Amino acid sequence: MTSQTSTDAFTDxxxxxxxxxxxxxxxxYYGDFHAxxxxxxxxxxxxxxxxxxPSGCGKSTVLRSLNRMNDLIPSARIEGEVTYHGQNxxxxxxxxxxxxxxxxxxxxxxxxxxxxxxxxxAYGPRVTKMKVDSMSDLVEQSLRRAALWDEVKxxxxxxxxxxxGGQQQRLCIARAIATxxxxxxxxxxxxxxxxxxxxxxxxxxxxxxxxxxxxxxTHNMQQAARISDTTAFFTAGLDQDNGKRIGxxxxxxxxSTIFNNPAEKSTEDYVSGRFx
Amino acid sequence: xxxxxxxxxxxxxxxxxxxxxxxxxxxxxxGFCAIASVIITVGIVLALFSPLPEFFSRVDFREFFSxxxxxxxxxxxxxxxxxxxxxxxxxxxxxxxxxxxAGLGAAIYLSEFAGRRARKVLKPILEVLEGVPTVAYxxxxxxxxxxxxxxxxxxxxxxxxxxxxxxFSAGAAGIVLGIMIIPTVASIAEDxxxxxxxxxxxxxxxxxxxxxxxxxxxxxxxxxxxxxxxFVLGVSRAxxxxxxxxxxxxxxxxxxxxPNESVLxxxxxxxxxxxxxxxxxTDVYFTIFxxxxxxxxxxxxxxxxxIALVRRFREKYE
Ligand SMILES: Nc1ncnc2c1ncn2[C@@H]1O[C@H](COP(=O)(O)OP(=O)(O)O)[C@@H](O)[C@H]1O
Ligand SMILES: [Mg+2]
Numbered sequence: 001m002t003s004q005t006s007t008d009a010f011t012d013x014x015x016x017x018x019x020x021x022x023x024x025x026x027x028x029y030y031g032d033f034h035a036x037x038x039x040x041x042x043x044x045x046x047x048x049x050x051x052x053x054p055s056g057c058g059k060s061t062v063l064r065s066l067n068r069m070n071d072l073i074p075s076a077r078i079e080g081e082v083t084y085h086g087q088n089x090x091x092x093x094x095x096x097x098x099x100x101x102x103x104x105x106x107x108x109x110x111x112x113x114x115x116x117x118x119x120x121x122a123y124g125p126r127v128t129k130m131k132v133d134s135m136s137d138l139v140e141q142s143l144r145r146a147a148l149w150d151e152v153k154x155x156x157x158x159x160x161x162x163x164x165g166g167q168q169q170r171l172c173i174a175r176a177i178a179t180x181x182x183x184x185x186x187x188x189x190x191x192x193x194x195x196x197x198x199x200x201x202x203x204x205x206x207x208x209x210x211x212x213x214x215x216x217x218t219h220n221m222q223q224a225a226r227i228s229d230t231t232a233f234f235t236a237g238l239d240q241d242n243g244k245r246i247g248x249x250x251x252x253x254x255x256s257t258i259f260n261n262p263a264e265k266s267t268e269d270y271v272s273g274r275f276x
Numbered sequence: 277x278x279x280x281x282x283x284x285x286x287x288x289x290x291x292x293x294x295x296x297x298x299x300x301x302x303x304x305x306x307g308f309c310a311i312a313s314v315i316i317t318v319g320i321v322l323a324l325f326s327p328l329p330e331f332f333s334r335v336d337f338r339e340f341f342s343x344x345x346x347x348x349x350x351x352x353x354x355x356x357x358x359x360x361x362x363x364x365x366x367x368x369x370x371x372x373x374x375x376x377x378a379g380l381g382a383a384i385y386l387s388e389f390a391g392r393r394a395r396k397v398l399k400p401i402l403e404v405l406e407g408v409p410t411v412a413y414x415x416x417x418x419x420x421x422x423x424x425x426x427x428x429x430x431x432x433x434x435x436x437x438x439x440x441x442x443x444f445s446a447g448a449a450g451i452v453l454g455i456m457i458i459p460t461v462a463s464i465a466e467d468x469x470x471x472x473x474x475x476x477x478x479x480x481x482x483x484x485x486x487x488x489x490x491x492x493x494x495x496x497x498x499x500x501x502x503x504x505x506x507f508v509l510g511v512s513r514a515x516x517x518x519x520x521x522x523x524x525x526x527x528x529x530x531x532x533x534x535p536n537e538s539v540l541x542x543x544x545x546x547x548x549x550x551x552x553x554x555x556x557x558t559d560v561y562f563t564i565f566x567x568x569x570x571x572x573x574x575x576x577x578x579x580x581x582x583i584a585l586v587r588r589f590r591e592k593y594e
Binding site for chain 2: 113
């Protein structure tokens with residue numbers, strides 16, 4: 001890989017090479033509602049970062065602001081910066097379509113298109129007009145990397161709706177991989193899956209670390225501990241101005257530190273299951 | 277704690293306090309209305325179909341479904357119904373050429389591009405348009421579209437197609453019918469596109485799709501059966517419409533698909549004949565019922581297809 005000559009003014013808070021993505025002073029509002037307050041995070045290359053915290057503390061909101069998915073919600077408004085290789089993705093000249101091509105997303109509920117398995121995987125490369133020598137090779141490769149190939153190779157023309165929930169979610173991961181993104185965002189990708197399918201996704205994420213930077217929202221403490229390198233713990237506190245709930249980043253560190261030796265009492269309570 | 281025994285408790289009242297006659301009466305009335313509407317519909321269908329045996333005892337079945345000329349009122353009558361069926365199809369075809377792209381375009385705009393405020397204004401307008409009396413469209417065809425076509429006809433077109441239309445033409449009627457059914461097509465297509473789950477759209481945006489790609493490659497295919505249902509319902513409205521074709525299509529039962537000729541669609545035949553001077557029991561009298569029954573069958577089948585498509589669509593996402 002090429003070395004990065006980052007021109008970004010931020011220094012990595014955790015002493016790594018310049019992060020792939022970072023947020024500085026990130027605030028998100030839905031209309032008048034201040035959903036998350038002043039989030040500063042760095043996401044390192046080829047690491048898995050877990051975002052954990054109780055429901056409604058703004059994990060999805062933060063995750064969706066990383067590839068401008070919040071643009072789709074009319075009331076959503078962003079303050080602060082989200083950088084990708086040092087570029088603020090919220091600058092006016094930036095095209096959100098280009099951002100999303102590089103920063104892919106996998107959602108909580110598997111959402112395959114009502115198309116064939118093949119067409120689901122080929123969708124991204126087609127719409128982004130990627131130059132590919134052979135679409136079927138690319139589809140095979142993506143399905144292999146998503147550990148789904150052996151289960152579907154004889155049924156590529158079959159509807160994606162015929163797959164089990166776990167298979168559908170791996171298909172969605174294959175679909176995201178097919179556009180060769182740099183970063184993959186996953187919003188509770190296992191919450192609709194059974195333990196076996198969950199284990200398959202976790203194995204897959206560990207494999208994908210070799211190539212991708214991954215950021216996962218999860219409710220499952222064990223999952224965060226198993227697969228992530230770094231963990232960010234959020235909670236919903238009270239806004240001093242108006243007394244409403246507001247999402248805040250409490251602590252961000254190596255996963256082992258967060259789980260074994262957290263700096264904050266509330267982190268310890270949460271990861272040990274005494275809270276949330 | 278007091279040690280109340282069972283008998284000390286105030287008795288719990290479970291018996292009805294009143295017989296609620298009013299409620300029962302309303303229930304009865306509602307049930308009556310539901311049944312009455314079914315009975316009336318069945319009655320209409322029976323009235324339409326019951327003269328058929330008499331008609332087919334006078335006119336041979338094969339003659340009716342033939343391409344012989346259509347002249348049921350002449351002294352030596354002729355009953356080739358295909359002439360007026362083709363008249364209906366002609367007008368419907370031009371209606372569809374107008375309504376399909378415009379209706380689908382309007383639906384895509386409303387469901388994928390319009391902001392909340394634009395939708396709030398446009399959707400009700402669309403629904404109001406559906407309620408405009410068809411005679412208004414007929415007058416619009418006759419006084420506006422017909423002269424417009426006549427004065428601007430592309431006379432450089434080859435052969436008969438280059439002849440400007442007269443005061444009656446299938447094209448003028450078809451275009452106005454098309455405009456008339458745009459709201460029907462658009463609002464049903466829009467409903468089914470809005471029912472496509474948000475998660476599908478997000479999935480598509482998350483892969484770097486543009487708005488247009490989300491609309492055409494994900495939402496339209498996912499809503500296809502609902503969109504087709506809207507088309508079919510629009511077609512069946514166009515087939516059954518009378519006023520516009522009566523005023524604009526003409527009275528000559530030409531078996532043609534040309535836009536610049538006059539045709540006699542089935543509804544126009546019924547409209548003209550039934551308002552004319554006919555006496556019960558004549559061949560012409562029975563012909564009205566035969567054409568009416570055929571028309572009913574055509575639109576009925578169309579509506580059934582439409583309902584089946586909508587149902588299929590619902591099953592997919594619920
Ligand atoms: N589209 C939206 N409109 C308004 N408020 C929203 C929207 N999405 C989320 N919120 C609010 O923002 C806060 C954070 O939500 P979310 O990011 O979904 O939390 P989490 O993923 O941690 O459960 C919640 O209070 C939620 O009600
Ligand atoms: Mg969430």
